[in-house]
Amino acid sequence: MSQDNLAKMECTECKTVTHYTTRNRVIKTRLALKKHCKNCKKHTDHKETK
Numbered sequence: 001m002s003q004d005n006l007a008k009m010e011c012t013e014c015k016t017v018t019h020y021t022t023r024n025r026v027i028k029t030r031l032a033l034k035k036h037c038k039n040c041k042k043h044t045d046h047k048e049t050k
């Protein structure tokens with residue numbers, strides 16, 4: 001099973017992967033999004049990681 005298109009979104013504060021997203025082929029820069037972290041229990045910056 002290929003997971004090439006699956007990107008993990010990691011909380012930049014606690015380094016926990018809290019969300020998964022499919023990588024859009026258009027996106028070439030690293031994603032940084034505000035998402036809710038269940039670990040931090042608040043919205044934090046998340047970055048795409050492998």
Ligand SMILES: [Zn+2]
Nearest residue numbers: 011014037040
């Ligand atoms: Zn967090």
